[in-house]
Amino acid sequence: xxxxxxxxxxxxxxxxxxxxxxxxxxxxxxxxxxxxxxxxxxxxxxxxxxxxxxxxxxxxxxxxxxxxxxxxxxxxxxxxxxxxxxxxxxxxxxxxxxxxxxxxxxxxxxxxxxxxxxxxxxxxxxxxxxxxxxxxxxxxxxxxxxxxxxxxxxxxxxxxxxxxxxxxxxxxxxxxxxxxxxxxxxxxxxxxxxxxxxxxxxxxxxxxxxxxxxxxxxxxxxxxxxxxxxxxxxxxxxxxxxxxxxxxxxxxxxxxxxxxxxxxxxxxxxxxxxxxxxxxxxxxxxxxxxxxxxxxxxxxxxxxxxxxxxxxxxxxxxxxxxxxxxxxxxxxxxxxxxxxxxxxxxxxxxxxxxxxxxxxxxxxxxxxxxxxxxxxxxxxxxxxxxxxxxxxxxxxxxxxxxxxxxxxxxxxxxxxxxxxxxxxxxxxxxxxxxxxxxxxxxxxxxxxxxxxxxxxxxxxxxxxxxxxxxxxxxxxxxxxxxxxxxxxxxxxxxxxxxxxxxxxxxxxxxxxxxxxxxxxxxxxxxxxxxxxxxxxxxxxxxxxxxxxxxxxxxxxxxxxxxxxxxxxxxxxxxxxxxxxxxxxxxxxxxxxxxxxxxxxxxxxxxxxxxxxxxxxxxxxxxxxxxxxxxxxxxxxxxxxxxxxxxxxxxxxxxxxxxxxxxxxxxx
Amino acid sequence: xxxxxxxxxxxxxxxxxxxxxxxxxxxxxxxxxxxxxxxxxxxxxxxxxxxxxxxxxxxxxxxxxxxxxxxxxxxxxxxxxxxxxxxxxxxxxxxxxxxxxxxxxxxxxxxxxxxxxxxxxxxxxxxxxxxxxxxxxxxxxxxxxxxxxxxxxxxxxxxxxxxxxxxxxxxxxxxxxxxxxxxxxxxxxxxxxxxxxxxxxxxxxxxxxxxxxxxxxxxxxxxxxxxxxxxxxxxxxxxxxxxxxxxx
Numbered sequence: 001x002x003x004x005x006x007x008x009x010x011x012x013x014x015x016x017x018x019x020x021x022x023x024x025x026x027x028x029x030x031x032x033x034x035x036x037x038x039x040x041x042x043x044x045x046x047x048x049x050x051x052x053x054x055x056x057x058x059x060x061x062x063x064x065x066x067x068x069x070x071x072x073x074x075x076x077x078x079x080x081x082x083x084x085x086x087x088x089x090x091x092x093x094x095x096x097x098x099x100x101x102x103x104x105x106x107x108x109x110x111x112x113x114x115x116x117x118x119x120x121x122x123x124x125x126x127x128x129x130x131x132x133x134x135x136x137x138x139x140x141x142x143x144x145x146x147x148x149x150x151x152x153x154x155x156x157x158x159x160x161x162x163x164x165x166x167x168x169x170x171x172x173x174x175x176x177x178x179x180x181x182x183x184x185x186x187x188x189x190x191x192x193x194x195x196x197x198x199x200x201x202x203x204x205x206x207x208x209x210x211x212x213x214x215x216x217x218x219x220x221x222x223x224x225x226x227x228x229x230x231x232x233x234x235x236x237x238x239x240x241x242x243x244x245x246x247x248x249x250x251x252x253x254x255x256x257x258x259x260x261x262x263x264x265x266x267x268x269x270x271x272x273x274x275x276x277x278x279x280x281x282x283x284x285x286x287x288x289x290x291x292x293x294x295x296x297x298x299x300x301x302x303x304x305x306x307x308x309x310x311x312x313x314x315x316x317x318x319x320x321x322x323x324x325x326x327x328x329x330x331x332x333x334x335x336x337x338x339x340x341x342x343x344x345x346x347x348x349x350x351x352x353x354x355x356x357x358x359x360x361x362x363x364x365x366x367x368x369x370x371x372x373x374x375x376x377x378x379x380x381x382x383x384x385x386x387x388x389x390x391x392x393x394x395x396x397x398x399x400x401x402x403x404x405x406x407x408x409x410x411x412x413x414x415x416x417x418x419x420x421x422x423x424x425x426x427x428x429x430x431x432x433x434x435x436x437x438x439x440x441x442x443x444x445x446x447x448x449x450x451x452x453x454x455x456x457x458x459x460x461x462x463x464x465x466x467x468x469x470x471x472x473x474x475x476x477x478x479x480x481x482x483x484x485x486x487x488x489x490x491x492x493x494x495x496x497x498x499x500x501x502x503x504x505x506x507x508x509x510x511x512x513x514x515x516x517x518x519x520x521x522x523x524x525x526x527x528x529x530x531x532x533x534x535x536x537x538x539x540x541x542x543x544x545x546x547x548x549x550x551x552x553x554x555x556x557x558x559x560x561x562x563x564x565x566x567x568x569x570x571x572x573x574x575x576x577x578x579x580x581x582x583x584x585x586x587x588x589x590x591x592x593x594x595x596x597x598x599x600x601x602x603x604x605x606x607x608x609x610x611x612x613x614x615x616x617x618x619x620x621x622x623x624x625x626x627x628x629x630x631x632x633x634x635x636x637x638x639x640x641x642x643x644x645x646x647x648x649x650x651x652x653x654x655x656x657x658x659x660x661x662x663x664x665x666x667x
Numbered sequence: 668x669x670x671x672x673x674x675x676x677x678x679x680x681x682x683x684x685x686x687x688x689x690x691x692x693x694x695x696x697x698x699x700x701x702x703x704x705x706x707x708x709x710x711x712x713x714x715x716x717x718x719x720x721x722x723x724x725x726x727x728x729x730x731x732x733x734x735x736x737x738x739x740x741x742x743x744x745x746x747x748x749x750x751x752x753x754x755x756x757x758x759x760x761x762x763x764x765x766x767x768x769x770x771x772x773x774x775x776x777x778x779x780x781x782x783x784x785x786x787x788x789x790x791x792x793x794x795x796x797x798x799x800x801x802x803x804x805x806x807x808x809x810x811x812x813x814x815x816x817x818x819x820x821x822x823x824x825x826x827x828x829x830x831x832x833x834x835x836x837x838x839x840x841x842x843x844x845x846x847x848x849x850x851x852x853x854x855x856x857x858x859x860x861x862x863x864x865x866x867x868x869x870x871x872x873x874x875x876x877x878x879x880x881x882x883x884x885x886x887x888x889x890x891x892x893x894x895x896x897x898x899x900x901x902x903x904x905x906x907x908x909x910x911x912x913x914x915x
Contacts, residue, residue: 052801067789068780069731071831086810122804130805132797132858134822141812159822164827165729182794188785211777240724274697279705280726327781409728410751412745480803527712529705573712578679578777579720582712589808663800 001506004637004652007439008112012092020440021483021537025490032057035489036498038193038205038220040247041067044168045453046226048477051174054183056482058489061218062175062590063207065185065242065584069153073228073240074473075447076458078285078406080146080156082468083121088145092153094118094452104150104337104507105433106611106627107262107661110635110654113458118168119480121471125157129480132581133170136157146290148425148466150337150666156467161285161406167470171477172498190216191584192247192513195223195254195449198504202251202449206505210584213577215512217505219498221489222448227250229432229454231264233592235536235598236427237238238270238283244588245595248436248455257637257650259457259596260434263604265612266545267430268294268341271413272361279378279429282413284364285406286466289334291369291399292423294341295321296353296362303575308353312365313355313422326349332666338599339463339612340666341624342427345624346545349426356424365422370395402450430467433460433612434602437637437652441484442476445637447486452476457635462611474648515577519586524569528586529564533560535589535596543600548616552604556597556645556666597644608632629661668755671763672707674717677776680783684776686765696756700743700851703755713830721780728752728893731828734835735780736767741832741891742753743893749830749893753802769835773842773878784831786877787845793873794866796851796859805876811857821855825847826894833888833896839880846874848896856905858897 009020027035039515041048043065050062054299064072068164086092098118102109125143129135135157136144145154155160159166201462204219230245231237234568252258269284297303297313298320305311324344326333336344345362348354355361371388374395378385396419400407407418436444436451437584438458444451453473453531460468542555566589608628609618616628635652669692671816677684691707696705699722708718724732733750743753758764766780767774774782801803833844850867851857859866882901889898 035754048801055800057685066724066730066732067784068789068829071724071732073725075828076725076727076729085715085808120803125808127801127803128798128804129808129811130799130858131801132821132853132856134818134825134852134856135808135820136822137813137815139815141814141818159825162729162826165828169825173791174801176791177796177798179719179788202853238727240730241726244726275695276704277695277698277702279702282727319790331793408747409752412728412754415754415756479803495843502851527709529709561899570714574717579781581720581741584717 003440004437004445004650006110006652007441008110009440013111013639014113016112019118024484024487027341027486028473028648029491030056033059034496035059035492036220037222037224037374037485038218039063039224039226040205041072041226041228041455041652042070042172042454043074043226043228044171044473045455046072046170046224047175048474048479049224049226049452051171051178051182052276052478052482054178056349059186059219059577060178062188062190063190065189065190065191065210065523068174069186069188070169072168073243074168074470075165076240077470078161078283079148080158080163080467081101081124081167082148082155082467083125083157083471084118084155085122085460087143088154090153091542092155096153097121097155100151101459102461102659103664104465106463106664107461107629107633107656108263108645108654109461109611110458110661111656111658115658117459117472119477120475123479124471124474128167128170129172131170133159133166136567146287147335148291149286149341150334150465156287158287158576161287161403164470167474171474175238177275177593184478192250193448193587194250196508197254197446198502200467201447204321204500206508208512209416211579214574214581215509217509219500219502221492221495221498222450222485223437224450224452226452226477227455228590229435230595231429231432233596234429234537234539236273236281236531236540238281241280246588246591248451249591249595251436251444251446251449253640255640256449257437258392258435258598258638259437259635259637260602262606262613263433263462263611265338265431265433266342268338268345268427269364269425270369270428270430271410272356272424279532282409283428283430284410284423285298286338288364288403288406289560292334292364292366292404293323293368294325294334294349294362295323295366296355298322300352303353303355307357308667322348322353329666336666337463337465342545343614345427361424361426363422364425366399366418370399370419373398395599398468409642431464433457433462433464436637437553441487443480443484443488450481450485452481459661463659467541510579516583519572519583520574521568522570522572522578524571526569527571528589529581531562531570532592534562535593539596539599543603546614546616549604552600556604559593559597561601563597566593568589598647599639601644601647602636602638604666606632606636627663633661668696668760670694670756670758673763673765674780675767676719676779677859679778680775683748683836694755696754696811698755699726699751700735700737700755701751702836719780720778723751723770726751731830734830736769736835738765741769741835742893747893748894749828756865764911769846771840771867772832773840774831784829786829786879787829787842789877789904790842790870790873791849793868796860813856817855817873821852824851824855824900825895827896828894830893831895832891834879836887837880838885838887839883841882842874842879843882843901843904844892844896844898847900850904850907851900853901863907864914867911868903
């Protein structure tokens with residue numbers, strides 16, 4: 001069986017990254033000018049990597065499917081970004097961020113990568129401030145912090161509920177500077193259709209121009225995949241409509257191992273589904289759990305009255321409310337990690353306490369925070385602290401300043417005012433911890449092909465902590481990949497420009513064109529979306545918040561059958577050589593239909609529960625997730641062998657040197 | 668709800684476009700406008716008619732990709748929302764809704780309701796950045812305290828999503844609100860002050876070259892902006908531009 005070398009440097013944990021950087025090969029400034037790098041995707045990871053590689057002197061070609069790099073879905077991240085700055089003096093440190101991330105990931109991530117992430121986290125904040133990212137500040141003019149789930153310190157930097165937007169625009173501005181200098185050539189509305197390997201090395205990609213359908217060849221000395229996660233395999237998720245797995249899946253099919261596909265984050269606080277027309281789900285930032293309290297009515301009679309519209313949540317007395325997170329997890333309360341909070345919501349709703357018509361919603365209530373802040377403001381301003389109306393108004397102002405855009409978004413979608421009545425929320429697919437397998441240098445198992453940001457698997461184990469995705473995307477792009485890629489490219493200084501008139505490019509282009517022709521000439525009767533929705537239903541019902549062997553086996557068979565039907569009966573209108581959204585979508589759904597099966601297979605194989613992966617067969621008597629460290633302390637890396645059912649499992653054992661592996665407790 | 672949709676159809680940038688009429692039935696008031704368009708497209712595909720092309724991605728009002736001109740207003744009749752956040756409860760049973768692309772010389776139509784806004788990117792290439800390398804070797808983030816009011820104002824300007832509603836709403840197709848938001852963000856922060864002179868001159872020059880119109884202070888852009896970007900930014904940019912011109 002093949003093995004994977006994670007290439008973790010030797011030496012003490014705290015010195016690994018520094019020593020590694022000092023000893024890897026470098027490419028001289030003159031030689032960097034002779035080297036081309038392709039970056040696919042312009043989210044935080046792709047945009048930051050493009051900018052930094054260009055600054056270093058490489059010639060960068062960057063691709064995104066949107067009409068501008070600024071639209072990548074990192075833009076929608078709300079809550080914040082972690083960094084071990086310890087500005088609050090509350091006991092934070094690099095080690096503590098490292099520890100929290102490993103523990104939060106339920107001991108299924110690679111220690112050395114996570115430690116490096118914690119180390120560079122502080123640089124990110126310095127960098128972003130220097131770029132003019134307008135983080136929230138206090139009245140003294142210094143940076144403000146808030147707290148996120150699964151930690152006991154305040155280390156999250158934020159820009160209202162638009163942190164992802166501000167960070168992405170920062171990275172986009174750094175890219176713009178390099179585009180203006182001619183060091184980055186930007187290809188908007190281009191989709192990567194396949195990777196091209198020459199002598200086993202990544203040497204370029206085939207793209208489709210989404211405006212005119214033209215198929216293009218692009219050569220380079222290295223290819224960086226920064227195309228994000230695959231949450232859209234569930235059809236309904238908080239991902240953008242265009243988010244897809246195709247770039248990652250294409251490289252998987254050419255030899256890159258795909259790791260832990262079943263590790264998916266179901267985010268606890270999203271706006272519940274309203275009907276069959278639903279096209280996507282909207283997240284309400286985890287930061288809201290700083291001030292919002294989650295509850296359901298204790299009594300089923302109250303639940304029924306609420307569903308029938310006879311009772312308002314504000315009319316339910318305090319003693320008749322079940323603040324179930326505070327009850328079950330007194331130490332972390334409403335700020336338990338996402339996987340724990342999501343399962344707890346499902347448990348209450350399955351027990352019949354859900355508060356909307358579908359029975360799948362719980363309350364997120366700001367009333368006590370509003371009164372608490374209001375009293376504080378009244379005190380500061382010397383006003384009457386016992387004037388309930390005044391206190392409420394003052395409190396609402398504070399909450400508006402902190403979360404205004406989120407409250408507005410909620411009101412527009414649900415048509416209820418969350419300042420006056422509790423929000424209704426339910427878990428939804430949000431992030432995928434699994435992804436393309438990479439070594440310590442972020443290189444995939446294809447030489448010269450890298451994966452960064454959400455597209456790789458490396459840092460979050462089986463569950464990601466809040467505000468860590470932005471941290472990882474920028475860490476990979478600004479501070480890790482630009483160094484490690486040099487070690488590989490040092491071997492390419494004499495290669496010269498990559499010729500795209502070779503049989504390898506020819507063959508890859510032909511395969512792409514053949515698939516497109518097959519789609520537009522298929523004459524089927526079912527729309528692309530109808531397949532995507534069916535796939536999503538299978539995934540949510542059988543590979544969602546809780547999974548069991550029987551359901552997973554059914555899912556595998558059903559997805560395979562659906563995939564076969566898709567190729568026979570899908571209807572892709574329009575032509576290949578025009579702006580054709582259905583055609584673009586068909587290619588993406590085709591890849592989801594393969595990934596979905598591997599996802600279920602991976603979930604079936606891992607008979608333990610860990611992080612976001614909850615197997616009903618593996619739980620404690622109290623219903624908490626039960627890990628099986630003896631048999632599953634490894635990364636499941638899958639090697640492509642044709643059909644997903646034939647994929648071969650390669651294990652990368654995880655060794656914990658620094659952190660003692662323990663049962664995760666937030667009680 | 669049953670509605671009549673009048674939609675701009677144009678096969679590509681060079682084709683001549685026209686308004687086509689499509690009835691749609693059983694629209695739920697809880698649907699977003701784009702979900703209603705999804706339903707329409709599924710119906711059109713079923714009937715063998717080419718589905719309507721439109722830009723969209725995040726569907727939560729932040730990516731700035733959706734760009735429909737609905738009943739004569741960018742992003743439709745609601746305030747402070749993008750098209751994806753507009754819900755059908757804002758319309759009545761029996762309504763006729765006219766849907767066009769964002770129109771401006773600088774935003775050529777790609778297909779149907781999708782337009783090319785790369786002119787906005789090119790304006791940003793001309794100066795929408797702070798010239799600092801991304802090496803991380805900068806000073807500590809708290810080394811320069813920034814007045815909270817300035818930081819908040821910079822943030823408000825920085826929330827621009829680059830959708831182009833300001834241009835589509837302006838009778839002159841001016842991009843002043845968009846450009847001034849970026850100029851203001853940096854002008855308000857110490858990090859942006861160093862290059863303030865070159866930035867405003869270069870960005871305005873590029874804006875003019877892209878063929879955007881002049882600002883005549885009608886304020887339509889501010890009214891239609893989904894992020895509530897203030898006209899104050901235009902005033903600030905004019906000040907910045909004037910002082911930069913004297914410095915020269």
